[in-house]
Amino acid sequence: MNLRVRVVHYGQRHWxxxxxxxxxxxxxxxxWYVDHCRTQTQALDAACAALITLSTRARRGDRLYRVLEITGVAV
Incomplete structure (x- = not known):
C-alpha cells in the first residue's frame, strides 16, 4: 500500500x-482527514502523526478502513 498525504488551502479561511x-x-x-486547521503546519503535523499510525497498522497487516466505511459519510 502506498499512502500519501494531501494538504489543501481553502482560501484564507483554513487548511x-x-x-x-x-x-x-x-x-x-x-x-483519514482533518479540516479547519488554522495553518499549513498544523494540518501537516496532524497528517504526519496520522500517517505514522496508519503505516504502522498497514505493516502489521491490519486492515485500514476508509472514512466512509466508519462514518457512512464521504468527505
Whole structure:
C-alpha cells in the first residue's frame, strides 16, 4: 500500500489534509482527514502523526478502513 498525504488551502479561511492510497482515483473517501486547521503546519503535523499510525497498522497487516466505511459519510 502506498499512502500519501494531501494538504489543501481553502482560501484564507483554513487548511485541510487527508491520507489516501496513492493509486485511488477517487479522492472523496480517504483513510483519514482533518479540516479547519488554522495553518499549513498544523494540518501537516496532524497528517504526519496520522500517517505514522496508519503505516504502522498497514505493516502489521491490519486492515485500514476508509472514512466512509466508519462514518457512512464521504468527505
Amino acid at each position: 485541510y489534509a487527508d491520507i489516501d492510497d496513492a493509486d485511488d482515483p477517487q479522492p472523496d473517501d480517504p483513510f
